[in-house]
Amino acid sequence: AQKVTQAQTEISVVEKEDVTLDCVYETRDTTYYLFWYKQPPSGELVFLIRRNSFDEQNEISGRYSWNFQKSTSSFNFTITASQVVDSAVYFCALSEAGTGRRALTFGSGTRLQVQP
Amino acid sequence: DAGVIQSPRHEVTEMGQEVTLRCKPISGHDYLFWYRQTMMRGLELLIYFNNNVPIDDSGMPEDRFSAKMPNASFSTLKIQPSEPRDSAVYFCASSLSGARGNTEAFFGQGTRLTVV
Numbered sequence: 001a002q003k004v005t006q007a008q009t010e011i012s013v014v015e016k017e018d019v020t021l022d023c024v025y026e027t028r029d030t031t032y033y034l035f036w037y038k039q040p041p042s043g044e045l046v047f048l049i050r051r052n053s054f055d056e057q058n059e060i061s062g063r064y065s066w067n068f069q070k071s072t073s074s075f076n077f078t079i080t081a082s083q084v085v086d087s088a089v090y091f092c093a094l095s096e097a098g099t100g101r102r103a104l105t106f107g108s109g110t111r112l113q114v115q116p
Numbered sequence: 117d118a119g120v121i122q123s124p125r126h127e128v129t130e131m132g133q134e135v136t137l138r139c140k141p142i143s144g145h146d147y148l149f150w151y152r153q154t155m156m157r158g159l160e161l162l163i164y165f166n167n168n169v170p171i172d173d174s175g176m177p178e179d180r181f182s183a184k185m186p187n188a189s190f191s192t193l194k195i196q197p198s199e200p201r202d203s204a205v206y207f208c209a210s211s212l213s214g215a216r217g218n219t220e221a222f223f224g225q226g227t228r229l230t231v232v
Contacts, residue, residue: 031217035220050219104161
């Protein structure tokens with residue numbers, strides 16, 4: 001069965017610091033997809049990124065970057081020069097293609113607090 | 117596009133009452149998901165549909181919960197009778213199938229249910 005672990009429950013940083021959110025996943029499927037979502041204090045879930053298991057290229061989008069390493073089953077998320085608006089709960093999620101199961105399995109989330 | 121629309125945003129009801137949550141997915145999306153978020157259990161899948169057909173309802177807690185999708189633009193999640201332990205935020209999400217494989221799901225604003 002699939003599983004996503006976000007060991008960091010809460011992280012607090014000061015504005016402009018870099019911060020990395022860890023995500024470790026488990027799956028027996030060879031084709032799968034990984035996602036990151038942001039849940040700001042307002043409560044909605046906002047999609048950030050999707051990667052498939054065949055694409056290990058790191059991705060950068062502005063201050064956000066993602067490091068996907070199949071060898072360690074990790075998909076870590078780094079925010080560079082953090083801002084107060086980055087304060088939110090961040091969820092890593094997994095869906096498997098081989099089983100045909102489309103639904104997302106979420107990690108428990110990491111609460112990020114960025115202090116001014 | 118208006119995104120996934122859920123109603124009501126907040127619902128307070130007394131134990132034993134019937135509760136109906138509603139969802140309008142993004143037009144053209146053929147997958148619809150219902151998730152529940154609680155402090156204790158995090159984000160968990162309740163049920164999902166493909167082309168209006170339920171595919172996986174293994175997350176539905178018990179017979180008190182039922183979900184329907186009578187057409188491509190509307191779904192309901194019903195709890196009858198409701199209990200205090202059903203208090204949670206219920207999210208509806210939709211996604212699009214296609215050559216890209218398992219695509220990202222877009223979430224509604226959620227319905228915060230309180231059963232007293």
